[in-house]
Amino acid sequence: MRIAYYPGCSLHSSGIEYDISTRRICRALGVELIEIEDWICCGATPAHQCDEIMSLALPAKNLVLTAQRSKLKRVVAPCASCYSRLRFAQDKLKDEKIRRTLKHVIGSECPRDIEVLHTLDLIVEVIGIDAMKEKVVRMLGGMKVACYYGCLMTRPPEVTGKERFENPGDMESVMEALGAEPVDWNMKTYCCGASFALTQTDVVLELTRRILVDAEAAGAEAIAVGCPLCHVNLDGRQRQINGKFEDRFHIPIFYFTELIGLALGIGPGELGVFRHLTEVEELLETRALI
Amino acid sequence: MKIADQRDRRVISDLAKEVFERTGENVFLCYQCRKCAAGCPNRTFMDSTPTELMRYLQLGMVDEAMKGNTIWYCLSCHTCSARCPQGIDIAHILNTVRMLGHEKRLKVKTNSAMLFGRVWMRMVKYTGRVYEVGLIGLLNLLRGKPLRDLPLGIRMLKRGKLRLLPSITRPLSTMNMFCRARKLDR
Numbered sequence: 268m269r270i271a272y273y274p275g276c277s278l279h280s281s282g283i284e285y286d287i288s289t290r291r292i293c294r295a296l297g298v299e300l301i302e303i304e305d306w307i308c309c310g311a312t313p314a315h316q317c318d319e320i321m322s323l324a325l326p327a328k329n330l331v332l333t334a335q336r337s338k339l340k341r342v343v344a345p346c347a348s349c350y351s352r353l354r355f356a357q358d359k360l361k362d363e364k365i366r367r368t369l370k371h372v373i374g375s376e377c378p379r380d381i382e383v384l385h386t387l388d389l390i391v392e393v394i395g396i397d398a399m400k401e402k403v404v405r406m407l408g409g410m411k412v413a414c415y416y417g418c419l420m421t422r423p424p425e426v427t428g429k430e431r432f433e434n435p436g437d438m439e440s441v442m443e444a445l446g447a448e449p450v451d452w453n454m455k456t457y458c459c460g461a462s463f464a465l466t467q468t469d470v471v472l473e474l475t476r477r478i479l480v481d482a483e484a485a486g487a488e489a490i491a492v493g494c495p496l497c498h499v500n501l502d503g504r505q506r507q508i509n510g511k512f513e514d515r516f517h518i519p520i521f522y523f524t525e526l527i528g529l530a531l532g533i534g535p536g537e538l539g540v541f542r543h544l545t546e547v548e549e550l551l552e553t554r555a556l557i
Numbered sequence: 558m559k560i561a562d563q564r565d566r567r568v569i570s571d572l573a574k575e576v577f578e579r580t581g582e583n584v585f586l587c588y589q590c591r592k593c594a595a596g597c598p599n600r601t602f603m604d605s606t607p608t609e610l611m612r613y614l615q616l617g618m619v620d621e622a623m624k625g626n627t628i629w630y631c632l633s634c635h636t637c638s639a640r641c642p643q644g645i646d647i648a649h650i651l652n653t654v655r656m657l658g659h660e661k662r663l664k665v666k667t668n669s670a671m672l673f674g675r676v677w678m679r680m681v682k683y684t685g686r687v688y689e690v691g692l693i694g695l696l697n698l699l700r701g702k703p704l705r706d707l708p709l710g711i712r713m714l715k716r717g718k719l720r721l722l723p724s725i726t727r728p729l730s731t732m733n734m735f736c737r738a739r740k741l742d743r
Contacts, residue, residue: 276687277689279686280690280720281689283718305685306726307685307686307726307727308681308686308687313677314674315633316652316656317671317675319579320738320742321734324734325734328734368741418632418634418635422634423638423646424639458636460632462632463632465692465693465696466670466672468705470599470630474598474599503713506709507709542716543716
């Protein structure tokens, strides 16, 4: 199965483990990811906060590249923000006037039949949890995982098409299939403050802390995420939070693709988990995963 | 402190109408149930809640809408829009009011969100992609805090989580897109 791949800017630097693990598990599950040639930034939040036209033209251009260069009908965008922007553009292309405007700006007709998937959709809807489960060689030993979706994997529902946007359950189903134990908690779709990460750190520390506090109260040993910006905040800022609020957080934050990879028998080093800023060794050792 | 003067008021004499023309969202549908305020993760940092902002828009209270920090503290998490019983895309409205304030050159109480957006968009325009190290460095320099988050940056660098060189993709084609969009705006 060949599917176009749109990594996005984060996956080329701060979210590199997400890129590595996504490619690695797709190979193991028999999906060939074709990176879109010459992809450009989707614009993310800053674009739709300061330039309405470009906020649609940038993702639409990537849809054009998907159709013209890779000649595929489906594209996977692992970053929740890229996924959201591509879906937004796809949604807005239904409008005749917007389609004409974007055609003018981009210089070619925008395709309307490209299906934009998040990596989680790829696993659940395309590959299927049962097919994935067949390839699991080591269970995660009841690891208590809080599945964190953040904002853009489910919201806005009319764009993502998710019915359970307040209390999603796809990642939980995946974790159960891997032998982990998803915990019940409240902050699944709460915002970590991502778009403020570089400008208003005080806001990010406060919001990220609320998520960590709730995960810990629910008894989670680790948090699984599907967005590079959430990962940077939850993983990288634990030390800053501990300093500022006198907390003692040490909760490993995994991309859900890394946990799938571990269960598929791929070595932790190969998945990039040792690049995390909150060390994962201790937890993996207790579950005999190293 | 009076921030928007009479001239500004004339320019956007009907704020609600302007918002409607740009977004297709009707602020008069809001009946002040406060679901958006209750769900907003950032409300503790805001001068007035999103619900109050909707009332300002309904009543054409330009000063109040623009001078508070509410529009600048929206995280674009879409919780308000997803929960609104009237189906109003509140996050889109907040963004639009922010852009309006900027375009009409109202003196607004701002944080660095606008600077962040502009630096980001420049970077996309000229290189096609966002170069994280450059973005962080430039933002810190422009804000006069060159050492902000340096320990975090060093830790990330050590783990190979930062790419030191930018990746530039077909800058001309992206620049052309920006230019054509700019002409359309005019």
